[in-house]
Structures are given as structure tokens and as C-alpha cells.
Amino acid sequence: MTASLPQSPWTQRDDLAALMAALGKGKARYVGGAVRDTLLGKAIHDIDCATVLMPNAVIERCTAAGIKTVPTGIDHGTVTAVLPQGNVEITTLRRDVSTDGRRATVTYAAEWHEDAARRDFTINALYADPETLEIADFFGGLEDLAAHRVRFIGNAAERIREDHLRILRYFRFQARFGDTPDPDAIEACRNLAHTLKGLSRERIAMELLAILALPTPVDTIVLMRKLGVLPVILPEATDRTIDVLKKLIAQELSESVAANPIRRLGALLPPISNICEAVAARLRLSKQHRNRLMCIAERTSADSSDPRALAYRTGMECAQDRLLILGESLAPFSGWSVPKFPLNGGRIVERGIAAGPQVAKTMREVEARWVDEGFPDEPRIAELLDEVLAQRSTV
Missing domain, CATH: 1.10.3090.10 (cca-adding enzyme, domain 2)
Incomplete structure (x- = not known):
């Protein structure tokens, strides 16, 4: 089966043509995701090239053409060309010498076929000539792509x-x-x-x-x-939590909410804090992702009773995560943002409360009533403060 890469905006980039000219005719080919996704009519995000040139030769030729390079993976034969319309990774042809399941020892190769043979799937081992756009397919990747088949x-x-x-x-x-x-x-x-x-x-x-x-x-x-x-x-995932994930994805589609892998991971785990904490630690999640996962873990069925109060307590992001997992609508948040509590300690001190624990206690009581009433405006804040102080004076 033969094919050529269709003309696409990225294949017609001037800066890419300049790079290919600098490397030399027949010295480099497009490879991997850019080729595969262009054949499928999908958006292209990254462009990778394979070359018969050694990394130092790539750097020398690019430098001579005024193209900046960065040795991003020089130990593995990869050099990044810095281009105006998007960087391109250029990797010298390689073949495996030894592997242990975690890392490979490689050496440079002379043949395109050798480089293709060390890749994972046939649909990722498609090479395109930058001048003719003709596809080189060594392992039936074009047929697999047409058949929607992923094959090693x-x-x-x-x-x-x-x-x-x-x-x-x-x-x-x-x-x-x-x-x-x-x-x-x-x-x-x-x-x-x-x-x-x-x-x-x-x-x-x-x-x-x-x-x-x-x-x-x-x-x-x-x-x-x-x-x-x-x-x-992920041994913590069960048939039951997979069902929760399925319902979450349906709700995301219903609400036109973009997928988020941490939200989905939270759905795939039971809502138990110590379990989610252990998973976050085991997967070495970032602090930001860990905090989001932990907030999701604290969800309860009561979260849907007052979505805006939930957002005030947990933040909008976590509130949306919890409601989506519970299958609830995000309509209460439409045109609304989490307000800032307008009362400060100075106003309470002005009412004769000595600075200290009583001020903080008063703040919490007023804030709780303010949240329960749906975040009323300033005049009601003053009334709530009066009510709390009056109630305390009668105790």
C-alpha cells in the first residue's frame, strides 16, 4: 500500500522548508504523530523528524543556515530546531542494542528500516519525504491506519x-x-x-x-x-468506580465541560481520603493535583443541596468536580462567581468587641449566616452582625 502525505498548512511552512534545506536533500524525513495524524485529518501539535545525520552535523548545518538549535536530548540523538512557527525535534536514526523493560541502550543506525523497527506501533512508524511527501511504510502501518487497527x-x-x-x-x-x-x-x-x-x-x-x-x-x-x-x-479502581467514571463522562458531555484527568481519576477512586492520599503519593502527583484529588475525595451526596455554598467552601474548581461526579448540573454557577466575605475584624472591634478570639468567633457566626442566606449584599451584612451581637448580649 502506497500513499503520500496530503498538503497541509504545516507541510507548507517556510521555516520548515528552510530547515529541511539546511539538513540536505534526502537527509531527513517527517515521522510519527505528525504523519499519522495528518493522514487521519487530525490537528497537528508536534513535528518530529528523523535524520541520517549525526547530532553534531545537525547542529553544524542548522547553525550555518542561521537556525538556532538546543541539544534537548543530545545523549539520545535528539536536537531541537527553534523555528518561528514552532520548534521541531530532529533525532538521528537509532537501533536498540539492549533493553531491560525500563530503558534501552541504543546506537545510531544507517537505515530507515532499522529506526522503524525499534518503534512501538506500525502506525507510528510512517515516514514522509519532506520534498515529495511520499510515505515510507515498512510494517503495514498504512493498512492498519485505514483499518483503525493498533498493532505492535x-x-x-x-x-x-x-x-x-x-x-x-x-x-x-x-x-x-x-x-x-x-x-x-x-x-x-x-x-x-x-x-x-x-x-x-x-x-x-x-x-x-x-x-x-x-x-x-x-x-x-x-x-x-x-x-x-x-x-x-490502580488496584483501588473497581467495577463500581468505573461506573462512576462512566456517569461523570456523560455529565461532562451534557454540561459541555472539558475532560480533566484528575477529576476522572477522582471518580475512578472511592471517596475515601486516605485511599486518595495513598494514590496521590504512589503516582507522585504534583501538589496541585494532589490537593485537587483530595478535595474530590471528600465529596458527599449533600454537596448538591447548596452548590454555591459548596463553591464558597471548597473553591469553584472542586465544587464543579464534585457536582459533575454526582451527576448534578452546573447551572447554579452560570453568571456567578465566588464572592469574598466583606466583613473584617475592624468593624467588629468598633462595635466594642475586644480584639482576640471573640472577634474571630463573631466573624465565623456572621459568615455562616451570610452563606446560609445566599451571600446577601452589604446592608444585610450589617443586620447579620447586629443579630449576632444582640443574641450574644442576651446569653
Whole structure:
């Protein structure tokens, strides 16, 4: 099967043409996601190139052409060309020397076929000539792309043994591009699921969150659980929490809310703080993500009784997360933002309350009434303060 890359805005970029000219005719090809996604008519975010040139030669040729380069992955043969319309990563052809499931020892290769053979899936091993846009396909990637089939290059089990993370990458790509799962891939993922235990938590978190960020990942999550993959990386997830995730995604679509992987992770976990805390620690989540997950974990059915009060207590982001997971509408937040409590301690001191604990206690009492009444304006704040002080004077 032969094909050419269709003309697209990115293939006609002047700065990209200048880069290809600097590297030399026949010395570089577009590869990977940009080629695959252009063939599928999808938006392009990153452009990668493979080249027969050594990294130092790439730098020298770019410098001579006035193109700035950054040695972003020089140890692995990658140089980034800094271009006006978007940077491009240029990587020298490579082949694996040895692998242990976590990292590979590579050396430079001379043939495009060798470089393609070390990649994961056939649809990611498509190369396009920058001048003619003709596709070089060594492993049937074009047919797989047309058939919506995600297939490992060569033997699936061998590819996974080279890098155990490819199990999770398979499910991510299957969710994005696949229809019926490839039997060989499924069997290999099932048999080698236990190997995920040897990977760093950061790498697992990266792939898990990427899967959860996809538009409709539920079928993939169900398959991962069925094959024993999900229990290895997220044993806290159950059939019940997967059902919660499914309902959340339906509610996100209903409310036209963008997917968020931390919100979805929160739905996939039971609403128990110590469990979510343990997961956040195990996955090495950032402080920001940890805090968001912990707030989601504290959700209860009572959250829907007063959405605006919930947003005042937890912040708008967490309130929206909780309501969506509960299947509730976000309509109460339309045209509304969380107000700031207008009363300060100075006004209470002016009313004869000595500075100290009593001021703070008075503030809390007024604030509680203010929230219960739906955040009334300033005149009512003054009345609430009068009521609290009057009640205290009669005690």
C-alpha cells in the first residue's frame, strides 16, 4: 500500500522548508504523530523528524543556515530546531542494542528500516519525504491506519519486554485510533501486565492520566481491568468506580465541560481520603493535583443541596468536580462567581468587641449566616452582625 502525505498548512511552512534545506536533500524525513495524524485529518501539535545525520552535523548545518538549535536530548540523538512557527525535534536514526523493560541502550543506525523497527506501533512508524511527501511504510502501518487497527511492530510480547510502558501506550493508542483490539496485543498485555510493577510511578502516572484525558476512555479502562492491567497500576479502581467514571463522562458531555484527568481519576477512586492520599503519593502527583484529588475525595451526596455554598467552601474548581461526579448540573454557577466575605475584624472591634478570639468567633457566626442566606449584599451584612451581637448580649 502506497500513499503520500496530503498538503497541509504545516507541510507548507517556510521555516520548515528552510530547515529541511539546511539538513540536505534526502537527509531527513517527517515521522510519527505528525504523519499519522495528518493522514487521519487530525490537528497537528508536534513535528518530529528523523535524520541520517549525526547530532553534531545537525547542529553544524542548522547553525550555518542561521537556525538556532538546543541539544534537548543530545545523549539520545535528539536536537531541537527553534523555528518561528514552532520548534521541531530532529533525532538521528537509532537501533536498540539492549533493553531491560525500563530503558534501552541504543546506537545510531544507517537505515530507515532499522529506526522503524525499534518503534512501538506500525502506525507510528510512517515516514514522509519532506520534498515529495511520499510515505515510507515498512510494517503495514498504512493498512492498519485505514483499518483503525493498533498493532505492535513484530512480536507484541517482544516489544513489551523491551519497554513495559508500551502496555499502557497500547491502551492509549487503542482508545484514540483503534476499533477492535488486536488479539496478539491483547494477549501480550494480559500475560505481561505484572511487568508494570517495575516501572517508575511517574511514567505510569503520565500514561494513566493521558488515557483518562481522552474523550471517551471508559471502554479502554474496562478492558484494562478485564485483562488485569488496571489492578496492577490502580488496584483501588473497581467495577463500581468505573461506573462512576462512566456517569461523570456523560455529565461532562451534557454540561459541555472539558475532560480533566484528575477529576476522572477522582471518580475512578472511592471517596475515601486516605485511599486518595495513598494514590496521590504512589503516582507522585504534583501538589496541585494532589490537593485537587483530595478535595474530590471528600465529596458527599449533600454537596448538591447548596452548590454555591459548596463553591464558597471548597473553591469553584472542586465544587464543579464534585457536582459533575454526582451527576448534578452546573447551572447554579452560570453568571456567578465566588464572592469574598466583606466583613473584617475592624468593624467588629468598633462595635466594642475586644480584639482576640471573640472577634474571630463573631466573624465565623456572621459568615455562616451570610452563606446560609445566599451571600446577601452589604446592608444585610450589617443586620447579620447586629443579630449576632444582640443574641450574644442576651446569653
